[in-house]
Amino acid sequence: MTLFEKLAGNFENLIAKGTLKLGDKMPSIRTVSKEYGVSKNTVIQAYLLLESRSCIVSRPQVGFFVCLKEDQRLPMPQASSPSINGAPGKEDGLIGKVFSNFVNKSITQMSLSVPDESFFPVARLNKCLQTATKTLAAGGTGYDDIQGNLRLRKNVSKWSFTWGGNLGADELVTTSGAMHAISLAFMALTKPGDRIGVESPVYFGILQLAKNMGLKVVELPTDPEFGVLPQDLEELIGEIDICLLVSNFNNPLGSCMPDENKKSVVELLTRYNVPLIEDDLYGDVYFGASRPKPCKAFDTEGMVLWCGSVSKTLAPGYRVGWMAPGKFIKSILKLKLFHSISSTTVTQEAIGLFLENDYYEKHLRQLRATLYSNSLHFIRAIADYFPKGTKISRPQGGFVLWVELDKKWDTGKLFDKVLSRGISIAPGRMFTLQSQFHNCLRLNYGLPWTDKLEQELKLLGQILKE
Amino acid sequence: MTLFEKLAGNFENLIAKGTLKLGDKMPSIRTVSKEYGVSKNTVIQAYLLLESRSCIVSRPQVGFFVCLKEDQRLPMPQASSPSINGAPGKEDGLIGKVFSNFVNKSITQMSLSVPDESFFPVARLNKCLQTATKTLAAGGTGYDDIQGNLRLRKNVSKWSFTWGGNLGADELVTTSGAMHAISLAFMALTKPGDRIGVESPVYFGILQLAKNMGLKVVELPTDPEFGVLPQDLEELIGEIDICLLVSNFNNPLGSCMPDENKKSVVELLTRYNVPLIEDDLYGDVYFGASRPKPCKAFDTEGMVLWCGSVSKTLAPGYRVGWMAPGKFIKSILKLKLFHSISSTTVTQEAIGLFLENDYYEKHLRQLRATLYSNSLHFIRAIADYFPKGTKISRPQGGFVLWVELDKKWDTGKLFDKVLSRGISIAPGRMFTLQSQFHNCLRLNYGLPWTDKLEQELKLLGQILKE
Numbered sequence: 015m016t017l018f019e020k021l022a023g024n025f026e027n028l029i030a031k032g033t034l035k036l037g038d039k040m041p042s043i044r045t046v047s048k049e050y051g052v053s054k055n056t057v058i059q060a061y062l063l064l065e066s067r068s069c070i071v072s073r074p075q076v077g078f079f080v081c082l083k084e085d086q087r088l089p090m091p092q093a094s095s096p097s098i099n100g101a102p103g104k105e106d107g108l109i110g111k112v113f114s115n116f117v118n119k120s121i122t123q124m125s126l127s128v129p130d131e132s133f134f135p136v137a138r139l140n141k142c143l144q145t146a147t148k149t150l151a152a153g154g155t156g157y158d159d160i161q162g163n164l165r166l167r168k169n170v171s172k173w174s175f176t177w178g179g180n181l182g183a184d185e186l187v188t189t190s191g192a193m194h195a196i197s198l199a200f201m202a203l204t205k206p207g208d209r210i211g212v213e214s215p216v217y218f219g220i221l222q223l224a225k226n227m228g229l230k231v232v233e234l235p236t237d238p239e240f241g242v243l244p245q246d247l248e249e250l251i252g253e254i255d256i257c258l259l260v261s262n263f264n265n266p267l268g269s270c271m272p273d274e275n276k277k278s279v280v281e282l283l284t285r286y287n288v289p290l291i292e293d294d295l296y297g298d299v300y301f302g303a304s305r306p307k308p309c310k311a312f313d314t315e316g317m318v319l320w321c322g323s324v325s326k327t328l329a330p331g332y333r334v335g336w337m338a339p340g341k342f343i344k345s346i347l348k349l350k351l352f353h354s355i356s357s358t359t360v361t362q363e364a365i366g367l368f369l370e371n372d373y374y375e376k377h378l379r380q381l382r383a384t385l386y387s388n389s390l391h392f393i394r395a396i397a398d399y400f401p402k403g404t405k406i407s408r409p410q411g412g413f414v415l416w417v418e419l420d421k422k423w424d425t426g427k428l429f430d431k432v433l434s435r436g437i438s439i440a441p442g443r444m445f446t447l448q449s450q451f452h453n454c455l456r457l458n459y460g461l462p463w464t465d466k467l468e469q470e471l472k473l474l475g476q477i478l479k480e
Numbered sequence: 481m482t483l484f485e486k487l488a489g490n491f492e493n494l495i496a497k498g499t500l501k502l503g504d505k506m507p508s509i510r511t512v513s514k515e516y517g518v519s520k521n522t523v524i525q526a527y528l529l530l531e532s533r534s535c536i537v538s539r540p541q542v543g544f545f546v547c548l549k550e551d552q553r554l555p556m557p558q559a560s561s562p563s564i565n566g567a568p569g570k571e572d573g574l575i576g577k578v579f580s581n582f583v584n585k586s587i588t589q590m591s592l593s594v595p596d597e598s599f600f601p602v603a604r605l606n607k608c609l610q611t612a613t614k615t616l617a618a619g620g621t622g623y624d625d626i627q628g629n630l631r632l633r634k635n636v637s638k639w640s641f642t643w644g645g646n647l648g649a650d651e652l653v654t655t656s657g658a659m660h661a662i663s664l665a666f667m668a669l670t671k672p673g674d675r676i677g678v679e680s681p682v683y684f685g686i687l688q689l690a691k692n693m694g695l696k697v698v699e700l701p702t703d704p705e706f707g708v709l710p711q712d713l714e715e716l717i718g719e720i721d722i723c724l725l726v727s728n729f730n731n732p733l734g735s736c737m738p739d740e741n742k743k744s745v746v747e748l749l750t751r752y753n754v755p756l757i758e759d760d761l762y763g764d765v766y767f768g769a770s771r772p773k774p775c776k777a778f779d780t781e782g783m784v785l786w787c788g789s790v791s792k793t794l795a796p797g798y799r800v801g802w803m804a805p806g807k808f809i810k811s812i813l814k815l816k817l818f819h820s821i822s823s824t825t826v827t828q829e830a831i832g833l834f835l836e837n838d839y840y841e842k843h844l845r846q847l848r849a850t851l852y853s854n855s856l857h858f859i860r861a862i863a864d865y866f867p868k869g870t871k872i873s874r875p876q877g878g879f880v881l882w883v884e885l886d887k888k889w890d891t892g893k894l895f896d897k898v899l900s901r902g903i904s905i906a907p908g909r910m911f912t913l914q915s916q917f918h919n920c921l922r923l924n925y926g927l928p929w930t931d932k933l934e935q936e937l938k939l940l941g942q943i944l945k946e
Binding site: 113116117128131134139140143144150151152153154155156157158159190191193194197206219222223226325328329330332333348349351352353355356357358361 | 579597602606613617621656692797819820823
């Protein structure tokens with residue numbers, strides 16, 4: 015046995031005994047080399063061997079993490095199969111119930127779809143806010159340009175190069191978060207009775223907004239790994255007037271459409287003159303080697319309204335978002351003016367400054383590593399504690415997991431049960447307007463990983479086993 | 481002749497010669513007493529005599545101002561008489577044209593409806609913003625409560641005592657400015673085809689939003705002094721499903737409904753089950769002895785949706801507004817959540833702190849004095865330079881004036897003419913959807929009063945006389 019094989023065996027033991035747990039970051043090459051008195055090259059060879067055995071996984075620019083052996087993995091849920099003219103499920107007040115506990119700090123909020131505040135670069139943002147009051151005329155008290163803060167638009171434009179985007183600042187409109195962008199897009203493109211195609215399951219806010227505006231929601235079959243498949247969309251193209259996709263790390267599934275699917279989908283929709291609203295607010299939080307492209311990257315005719323924000327990566331409370339509305343920009347600008355005049359000047363400038371100073375990439379690198387590690391911790395804990403037969407999604411980005419329990423479960427009732435134990439989960443039925451997903455739930459793993467959290471997942475598992 | 485009569489005669493001379501001009505603040509009682517070697521009492525008697533002769537006017541807590549002698553006054557415009565099923569005027573792109581010059585600093589922006597930035601307490605607001613990042617958890621990066629920042633709501637509630645309001649913090653919802661509040665109210669209360677009664681003329685943003693949402697706008701006859709009269713509204717009550725009034729210092733007229741009219745209007749609307757959206761964002765900028773009550777003060781059934789903001793008094797760029805939506809609060813909260821989740825956390829907290837620390841009253845006292853003085857300067861200059869037959873409104877608050885020119889004028893064309901001379905005005909046709917007010921314009925006197933401004937009003941007059 016060579017030295018590096020011995021070293022690898024050593025680590026494999028530590029993993030087997032649970033000293034190194036799923037999701038833990040492996041010690042750095044330099045540390046191991048020092049500790050074990052071996053060359054760095056030996057450590058690298060050992061790590062590569064462990065990777066080939068699926069014991070650890072490397073994340074570019076971050077390091078190696080303990081990962082799941084294939085045989086330990088829980089299965090993934092099947093692709094969803096909503097009915098096309100599905101009868102709406104009955105109004106159950108679930109969303110109100112979940113949101114009413116939203117600000118309660120004593121509850122572990124696994125139900126929210128935002129990373130914990132402790133992951134945000136608060137000191138740096140405070141500083142940017144302070145600088146913004148100096149760089150702006152009259153401290154930012156004046157109305158902003160209707161199209162939005164120029165520094166922010168310039169930097170979002172620059173940032174779009176990370177996915178090969180080539181957006182000019184004049185193609186972007188700032189908004190008060192991504193939901194505001196979607197709301198503007200709905201107002202610009204739809205009238206009551208129009209049919210909108212969306213993933214199923216999908217973020218409940220989108221469903222509620224569409225329903226509230228009198229749209230007919232067409233839920234599309236959605237794969238937990240690849241999102242909406244082009245062939246499924248093609249089959250249903252006659253049923254929809256407009257489409258909305260969370261193309262990268264869909265909330266709640268974590269699915270990500272492959273590039274070639276995105277291209278096919280944009281071509282298909284363009285051919286049928288169906289505008290695509292793309293909610294890409296999780297795209298920057300990827301676990302792979304590079305940022306997945308949005309559908310917008312394949313948009314040649316201005317049919318894609320690309321929407322983003324910093325609400326999931328920096329500061330939801332700043333209400334800073336944007337959209338590149340393609341050929342619909344004029345109506346979007348008009349609507350923004352009519353409904354709210356302009357966005358908050360000072361927080362837009364602060365985020366513009368944050369992006370301009372390259373703080374964003376550094377922050378994201380850290381955030382991605384933490385979230386990736388957390389996702390593995392959660393998957394391992396669920397595999398350890400939840401009943402057999404549980405299925406979970408495998409998000410390659412974002413911070414939410416989709417869990418499918420045995421058919422007998424009603425997660426609406428489970429919500430009440432676990433809330434009384436200080437844990438909040440998001441029941442599956444929130445993410446559909448039809449009567450489905452009653453045995454599913456969404457968990458937010460964007461929380462600091464602690465023993466308490468592990469114990470709470472254990473408790474969840476115990477309740478499920480009772 | 482007594483000493484105080486002599487002194488008064490002295491000042492009357494200075495006014496007649498133009499040394500003291502309309503809108504100028506009279507020297508303080510202490511200064512005059514020192515300068516002329518007379519007792520303070522003598523000065524007071526002299527000032528009271530001048531007031532009885534309509535040469536000066538006292539403003540509580542501020543001082544005395546040179547005012548207009550009755551015989552110098554230009555007449556007021558007549559009450560408007562829009563047609564009830566008025567054919568819409570043709571789309572003329574005026575609003576776009578006026579707004580496209582909005583950020584051009586080299587143009588004198590008499591067309592805007594916001595006081596000049598130099599009137600805002602910028603340093604104090606910066607300080608509050610900085611404090612807000614400390615008083616808020618995680619520097620205000622987190623989502624705000626959906627109903628809105630508690631400190632802000634508590635202080636708006638407290639502030640409502642200035643008009644005898646008795647609003648609890650739990651009756652208030654914060655918004656991103658007053659237009660956002662109106663947009664939420666429209667969404668909650670109307671469907672396309674509904675008929676909405678509004679003043680005529682009225683702020684174009686309200687008209688455009690209503691039109692865009694498919695509402696049928698019913699323009700109501702409006703008196704330039706007293707707004708919509710109860711008897712006029714009663715006559716038309718069958719023609720409207722919902723009503724929106726800018727009860728205090730309507731933009732663009734400056735009209736203010738008397739208390740008894742407000743009471744009658746609320747009773748009338750309640751009797752006919754017509755909700756009233758009240759846009760009260762100018763109410764704090766009064767020139768009289770006390771703040772005029774809003775219609776909300778007479779609302780016993782929760783039928784009035786009272787909307788306000790700090791956009792006209794402190795910081796439009798902060799996008800901080802609020803509403804007390806009466807019995808419609810549940811749908812408003814739902815819509816706020818669906819369309820934008822929450823408002824900007826940190827600017828709401830900053831304004832909450834500003835109000836809490838009693839800075840607001842001090843600031844308003846100064847702002848009111850400046851704006852009142854400016855209104856007199858403008859009225860005097862218009863009387864001096866504009867052609868005979870010009871009519872002007874007499875705002876008792878706010879910062880906009882309504883000017884009616886000879887019938888032959890088209891202020892849409894005048895806009896182009898004066899823009900080339902570096903002045904922007906707001907043509908009357910912007911403030912109606914019908915074909916009327918082509919010979920009217922709105923002027924913003926919320927600009928620092930300077931010789932340049934006087935010369936520009938003179939130039940306007942010359943162009944009108946050509």
